[in-house]
Amino acid sequence: MARWTETPVTVACASTGFSAEEKRGLYRAIYERRDVRAQFRPDPIPRPVLARLLAAAHHAPSVGFMQPWDFILIDDPALREAVHQVFVRENELAATNYQGEREALYRSLKLEGILESSLNLCVTCDRRRGGPHVLGRNTVLDTDLFSVCLAVQNLWLTARAEGIGVGWVSILDSEELADILALPEGVIPVAYLCLGYVNEFLPLPELQRRGWRGRLPLQKLLHQNRWGTAVPDVEQFESD
Amino acid sequence: MARWTETPVTVACASTGFSAEEKRGLYRAIYERRDVRAQFRPDPIPRPVLARLLAAAHHAPSVGFMQPWDFILIDDPALREAVHQVFVRENELAATNYQGEREALYRSLKLEGILESSLNLCVTCDRRRGGPHVLGRNTVLDTDLFSVCLAVQNLWLTARAEGIGVGWVSILDSEELADILALPEGVIPVAYLCLGYVNEFLPLPELQRRGWRGRLPLQKLLHQNRWGTAVPDVEQFESD
Numbered sequence: 001m002a003r004w005t006e007t008p009v010t011v012a013c014a015s016t017g018f019s020a021e022e023k024r025g026l027y028r029a030i031y032e033r034r035d036v037r038a039q040f041r042p043d044p045i046p047r048p049v050l051a052r053l054l055a056a057a058h059h060a061p062s063v064g065f066m067q068p069w070d071f072i073l074i075d076d077p078a079l080r081e082a083v084h085q086v087f088v089r090e091n092e093l094a095a096t097n098y099q100g101e102r103e104a105l106y107r108s109l110k111l112e113g114i115l116e117s118s119l120n121l122c123v124t125c126d127r128r129r130g131g132p133h134v135l136g137r138n139t140v141l142d143t144d145l146f147s148v149c150l151a152v153q154n155l156w157l158t159a160r161a162e163g164i165g166v167g168w169v170s171i172l173d174s175e176e177l178a179d180i181l182a183l184p185e186g187v188i189p190v191a192y193l194c195l196g197y198v199n200e201f202l203p204l205p206e207l208q209r210r211g212w213r214g215r216l217p218l219q220k221l222l223h224q225n226r227w228g229t230a231v232p233d234v235e236q237f238e239s240d
Numbered sequence: 241m242a243r244w245t246e247t248p249v250t251v252a253c254a255s256t257g258f259s260a261e262e263k264r265g266l267y268r269a270i271y272e273r274r275d276v277r278a279q280f281r282p283d284p285i286p287r288p289v290l291a292r293l294l295a296a297a298h299h300a301p302s303v304g305f306m307q308p309w310d311f312i313l314i315d316d317p318a319l320r321e322a323v324h325q326v327f328v329r330e331n332e333l334a335a336t337n338y339q340g341e342r343e344a345l346y347r348s349l350k351l352e353g354i355l356e357s358s359l360n361l362c363v364t365c366d367r368r369r370g371g372p373h374v375l376g377r378n379t380v381l382d383t384d385l386f387s388v389c390l391a392v393q394n395l396w397l398t399a400r401a402e403g404i405g406v407g408w409v410s411i412l413d414s415e416e417l418a419d420i421l422a423l424p425e426g427v428i429p430v431a432y433l434c435l436g437y438v439n440e441f442l443p444l445p446e447l448q449r450r451g452w453r454g455r456l457p458l459q460k461l462l463h464q465n466r467w468g469t470a471v472p473d474v475e476q477f478e479s480d
Contacts, residue, residue, distance in 0.1 A: 008473075010247055017403065018268065018269075018402075018403075019265070020264055021262055022261055022263040022264055022265025022268060023263065023264035023265055023401050023402075024262055024265065024301065025259070025263055025264065025266045026260025026265045026266045026269050026398060026401050027292075027296065027396060027398065028258065028262060029258075029266050030296050030299055030394050030397075030398070031296075031299055031458055033301070035301050035478070042331040046474065047414035047476040047477075048312065050477075051477045051478065054458060054462070054477060055458060056267065056270050056271075056476070058455075058458045058461070059270055059271055060254065060270075060393065061273070061275050061396070061408065061445075061479065063410055064452075064453065065445060065447040065448060065452065065453040065454075065455075066453075067455070067461075069461060070461045070462070070463060070467070071446075071462050072462075072463045072464075072465070072467065073462065073463070073464055073465070073471060074464070074465055075464075075465065076465045079465055079466075090378065090379050093378065094315055094373075094375075094376075094378040094379075097372075097373040097378065101255065101379065108347055110374075111375075113356065114418055122469075124275065125286065130453065132337075133337035133338065134345065134449065135334075135349075135452065135453075136334075136351065136410040136411055137329075137349075137410065137439075138330065138333065138334040138337065138411060139330050139334075139410065139411055139412060139414070140318045140368060140410055140414060142382070142385070143410045144290045145382070145385070146385070146386075146389045146392075146430070148385045148432075149390055149393070150389055150392065150393040150396075151387075151417045152390065153300065153316070153389070153394065154270050154393065154397075155272075156390075157266060157268060157394075157397070158267065158270070160267050160471060161258045161262065161263045162263075163257065163258075168301065168377065169379065170303055170376040170380055170383045170393070171376055171378060171379055172379060172380075173379055174379070176424070176480035178368040179449065181465075181466055181467055182413075182466040182467045182468065183262060183467050184467060184468075187467065188388070190271065190317075191386075196353075204306060205301075207305040208305060209306065209377065211468075212304075212305065212375065213304065213375075214305075214307075215298075215305075215307070216298075217306045218294060218295060218298045221298070221307075221309060221310045221311060222294070222310070222311050222313065223310060223311070223312045223313070224312075224313055224315075225312070225313070225421075225423055225465075226312070226318055226319075227310070227421055227422045227423050227424060227427065228421040228422065228424075231313060233287060235291075236287040236288065236293060237287075237291045237295070238291065238295065239433065
């Protein structure tokens with residue numbers, strides 16, 4: 001968990017250095033972050049805290065400094081109910097992909113906290129922002145979506161440090177969601193997030209804890225120069 | 241910059257609380273991270289440090305705990321030269337999108353550090369990992385790519401805390417890159433990154449500093465419940 005502490009390294013340039021405790025804060029946020037579906041408490045997120053999370057998201061890198069994101073704060077119960085209905089239907093469809101024990105396990109998993117979290121937040125991508133020729137987006141058009149994801153991760157990590165759980169609900173139909181939130185043409189929902197203070201952060205990811213899928217060994221995901229060529233000193237890399 | 245310190249908040253659950261300095265480390269990484277193209281120094285990244293960065297990336301959230309990422313560590317000069325040639329050609333094409341002063345400014349920007357950074361790292365997405373029915377990836381197929389981006393941001397932030405600069409080179413042709421790196425069918429490159437210790441982290445993003453594009457006001461990117469509906473207390477949200 002805290003393997004980053006095992007081999008302390010002096011940062012070469014003192015003026016940019018992080019203290020051990022500052023580093024620990026970043027690594028803790030990364031290792032203790034969870035995709036939260038349950039454990040939400042109803043108390044609201046104070047505006048100054050939410051403002052910090054959104055400012056952190058807004059300071060993510062983006063292709064050509066495009067900043068293609070918008071943030072829709074959703075507290076209207078009727079809207080949330082509408083989104084929840086989309087989830088319920090899509091999730092029922094998804095459950096039919098599995099059979100037997102796997103289906104039973106799937107159906108027993110809680111996969112969203114749309115109604116009980118204190119805030120829903122949709123992070124969108126305006127695919128036309130910055131005009132037709134965004135610097136660096138000439139070759140791979142989806143880099144705008146990638147930028148939005150980087151912003152989501154900034155928000156997710158700062159939320160963890162503030163004691164706030166975040167769950168990404170991916171089992172939604174994007175077009176229906178766009179209709180519900182009245183998104184204009186060219187703007188698409190990338191992440192639908194549930195936010196709120198939590199009773200606890202689980203020690204392990206829920207899907208790992210429940211035996212749905214395990215963590216892959218990092219060493220098997222490393223390659224030297226070309227796919228399939230082993231990293232010579234691969235034993236130096238560990239997952240945990 | 242450090243606006244998160246303005247309104248300290250007691251985290252409700254003491255056992256999950258972050259100290260002020262731990263929080264500062266996370267927010268510093270977010271605000272002081274840069275997309276580095278120049279400023280690279282040649283000294284190599286020690287393996288234990290690189291191992292921390294990759295383990296942090298590996299602990300990103302992923303749809304259905306899919307962990308679709310692989311990491312290709314690229315130090316072969318011939319391979320880098322081949323990738324650089326792809327960049328040069330694509331960048332020349334991109335430059336033709338602009339005219340006059342804008343074109344001159346574009347051509348004066350340094351947009352990659354492929355040859356001079358101490359390590360290149362390609363983060364890929366295996367779109368078939370976890371089989372045909374990945375939990376949560378039923379509706380939006382690109383959620384696997386999104387997961388890879390979350391991993392990239394973990395790496396980017398931890399690199400900053402370790403004094404290491406990271407630059408994402410987006411001006412590359414994905415198919416050519418896949419050929420150079422011998423990626424198998426179903427695996428695509430998502431991020432091509434240049435990593436290395438740096439002389440300094442610039443106080444502002446390069447594109448902002450050089451007048452290519454400014455930071456958008458966060459307040460204009462916020463909506464309440466539906467697109468275009470103002471957040472009532474929007475003055476509580478600031479970008480910086």
